[in-house]
Amino acid sequence: MNTASISFSVSPLRRIVAGLILLMCLVQILLFYVGLIQTTRRIAAVWGRNLEERRAMLSQPWGVFKSIADRFPMAARIYLIYPEQHVHDVVNYYFYPRFISVSKTNSAYRLVEEYDQWVEMPDDQWLITNRYTHVLSFRNGGHAWSVQPGVVREITDRESSHANR
Amino acid sequence: MLIDNVGTSLIAVLGILLPGVVLFTAIVREPRRYFRLERLAYSYPLGLSVLGMPLFVLSWAGVPMPTASWIVLWLSIAGAIIVGILRKNALREFWLAPGPLNAPRTRLSEFEWFLVLAIITCLGARFVGCLLAPLNDWDGTVMWALKAKVLYYNTIRTTDYFHNPNFAQTNQPYPLMLPFMYAWMCCWLGHWDDLGMMVLNSINLIVFSGLLYFTLRKFAVRVVALSVTAIMVSLPTIQWYTECGQADVPLMLISGAGLFCLFDWMQHRRWDVLLLSAILMSGALFTKQEGKIQLIAEVVAAVLLIWVAVPFGKRLRGFGQIAVFVMVALGWTLPWLVFQTGIKDWGYFYSAFSLGTVRWMLLPDIIQAWVGCAIHWRNQYQLAKWHILWVILAACLVASKPVWRHPWVYLLVVFAVHFSVMSIFFLATNVPISLGAVESGFERYMLTMLVPLWLVLAKCLDDLWQIWRQPHGERI
Numbered sequence: 074m075n076t077a078s079i080s081f082s083v084s085p086l087r088r089i090v091a092g093l094i095l096l097m098c099l100v101q102i103l104l105f106y107v108g109l110i111q112t113t114r115r116i117a118a119v120w121g122r123n124l125e126e127r128r129a130m131l132s133q134p135w136g137v138f139k140s141i142a143d144r145f146p147m148a149a150r151i152y153l154i155y156p157e158q159h160v161h162d163v164v165n166y167y168f169y170p171r172f173i174s175v176s177k178t179n180s181a182y183r184l185v186e187e188y189d190q191w192v193e194m195p196d197d198q199w200l201i202t203n204r205y206t207h208v209l210s211f212r213n214g215g216h217a218w219s220v221q222p223g224v225v226r227e228i229t230d231r232e233s234s235h236a237n238r
Numbered sequence: 239m240l241i242d243n244v245g246t247s248l249i250a251v252l253g254i255l256l257p258g259v260v261l262f263t264a265i266v267r268e269p270r271r272y273f274r275l276e277r278l279a280y281s282y283p284l285g286l287s288v289l290g291m292p293l294f295v296l297s298w299a300g301v302p303m304p305t306a307s308w309i310v311l312w313l314s315i316a317g318a319i320i321v322g323i324l325r326k327n328a329l330r331e332f333w334l335a336p337g338p339l340n341a342p343r344t345r346l347s348e349f350e351w352f353l354v355l356a357i358i359t360c361l362g363a364r365f366v367g368c369l370l371a372p373l374n375d376w377d378g379t380v381m382w383a384l385k386a387k388v389l390y391y392n393t394i395r396t397t398d399y400f401h402n403p404n405f406a407q408t409n410q411p412y413p414l415m416l417p418f419m420y421a422w423m424c425c426w427l428g429h430w431d432d433l434g435m436m437v438l439n440s441i442n443l444i445v446f447s448g449l450l451y452f453t454l455r456k457f458a459v460r461v462v463a464l465s466v467t468a469i470m471v472s473l474p475t476i477q478w479y480t481e482c483g484q485a486d487v488p489l490m491l492i493s494g495a496g497l498f499c500l501f502d503w504m505q506h507r508r509w510d511v512l513l514l515s516a517i518l519m520s521g522a523l524f525t526k527q528e529g530k531i532q533l534i535a536e537v538v539a540a541v542l543l544i545w546v547a548v549p550f551g552k553r554l555r556g557f558g559q560i561a562v563f564v565m566v567a568l569g570w571t572l573p574w575l576v577f578q579t580g581i582k583d584w585g586y587f588y589s590a591f592s593l594g595t596v597r598w599m600l601l602p603d604i605i606q607a608w609v610g611c612a613i614h615w616r617n618q619y620q621l622a623k624w625h626i627l628w629v630i631l632a633a634c635l636v637a638s639k640p641v642w643r644h645p646w647v648y649l650l651v652v653f654a655v656h657f658s659v660m661s662i663f664f665l666a667t668n669v670p671i672s673l674g675a676v677e678s679g680f681e682r683y684m685l686t687m688l689v690p691l692w693l694v695l696a697k698c699l700d701d702l703w704q705i706w707r708q709p710h711g712e713r714i
């Protein structure tokens with residue numbers, strides 16, 4: 074495939090077409106700075122900051138999820154109430170290997186509409202029976218509490234009503 | 239300091255490289271057909287391809303990831319010793335022998351220096367970006383890093399991840415190459431580190447850039463090889479997907495390296511490159527579901543080549559080689575393919591997917607969406623993506639005749655089949671067909687689909703460069 078051995082006559086039209094395409098390539102190459110600037114801007118934005126600041130800067134709520142996850146013991150079994158699709162997706166990662174679930178019935182949630190119809194509020198007895206250690210909610214600023222065997226805690230109307238989301 | 243654990247990161251990367259070096263040394267018969275650095279560059283995707291499956295099998299057997307990492311490392315060292323003994327004094331010659339170009343070296347021109355600088359700057363920026371930015375991409379986190387975390391803290395035997403409906407939205411049946419590599423990095427780093435493991439992403443791009451340049455350099459003049467490499471490296475799409483922790487750049491690297499070997503086979507029908515290609519294809523199958531489509535595309539192109547370009551009497555041997563290629567690729571990935579069939583798919587976009595569900599009436603819509611994806615300057619996140627790459631590719635295909643001949647046309651077949659199967663896949667699912675819905679998918683999938691087109695583009699530009707450099711009417 075030695076290109077130098079190719080033999081053909083070159084018409085002026087072919088030279089013009091070749092020149093035009095090569096010129097387009099030159100333009101494409103000279104645009105290298107566009108991608109570079111996108112990258113450089115991101116680097117400049119996070120440069121000199123510590124890891125958690127960078128995490129918060131690149132994706133603010135995820136940094137919050139991680140800082141909350143870090144407060145739970147590694148063996149925690151957590152029930153997430155009022156789950157939302159994006160939140161559930163991401164907390165699964167940040168809380169692992171802590172077990173986190175949104176369903177009493179082993180239901181699979183994938184679509185936003187499925188999350189909108191979530192009505193699986195647990196009572197304390199069920200949580201204790203199923204060895205859950207904590208309940209977590211990200212609504213209204215977010216709050217969490219531990220599940221204590223022998224202490225039956227009533228879930229308030231506000232918490233159990235899905236209508237006031 | 240950008241990397242807290244430079245030493246351990248280096249061990250982890252060398253641990254990937256070692257089995258690749260062993261395999262490359264054991265398989266390749268004529269090292270002089272590769273540039274010196276190219277031999278090393280091939281070892282990296284080979285190492286990725288060959289490491290993933292033992293780690294998977296050990297994890298399936300209940301061996302924790304740190305122990306499995308040590309076992310695999312010792313196996314690699316044992317393999318290196320055996321290959322060293324068998325090769326004896328030839329090892330030095332194997333790795334240090336000069337490459338395929340015998341012409342005396344010439345100095346880089348000013349423009350070539352500019353291209354080298356552009357390539358190094360883009361790769362350097364990406365490298366620094368990967369060292370600074372922790373996971374912040376939804377797919378990278380939910381699809382890939384979560385699986386890596388499961389494999390790091392658990393084993394496949396002990397975790398219920400693959401059957402638990404709580405993780406339904408994380409696409410449990412997705413292949414595990416990238417998660418294993420992230421978990422591998424974290425094992426050597428000694429703790430779960432979703433920043434430290436990201437160093438692999440930039441290495442993937444650097445190695446692919448090297449492999450692409452060396453492959454192009456074998457048939458194109460230096461300025462063209464550098465230009466195409468610079469275009470590839472500087473694409474904003476590639477820049478972004480290198481950092482975000484998704485599996486598309488690793489797939490581009492592994493399946494791309496496999497395609498380069500297959501293209502070599504298309505020209506010379508050598509067993510050793512076919513075997514390399516098959517091992518790399520097994521890596522692709524374990525990296526993304528899309529690897530299966532890539533396998534189909536490559537097999538179709540290879541069969542077509544044997545049918546069209548090989549004399550009748552030699553076809554049987556050619557088909558036999560393709561059969562071996564498929565068997566090696568599928569055989570090495572078999573444990574995963576068996577395990578994958580048992581993972582419950584909770585369905586959503588891909589439920590009830592079959593040829594019968596193809597929405598042919600949406601064909602014009604998907605064509606319109608693809609064209610929009612290709613020519614729009616920015617995506618929906620206001621990020622630049624392809625510039626005028628697709629215009630250049632279209633112009634090259636129209637203006638250059640050699641790419642429509644053997645063996646280049648078979649690269650176009652690989653692209654055409656891959657693209658067609660991917661489009662049919664979209665039409666067969668219940669994914670909404672619109673520019674906004676398919677745009678990010680198109681960007682990601684195109685990274686892998688573009689690989690054969692990089693070679694075609696280089697061939698076109700090389701021809702056009704020869705034409706442009708000749709005075710009017712002169713014969714070259």
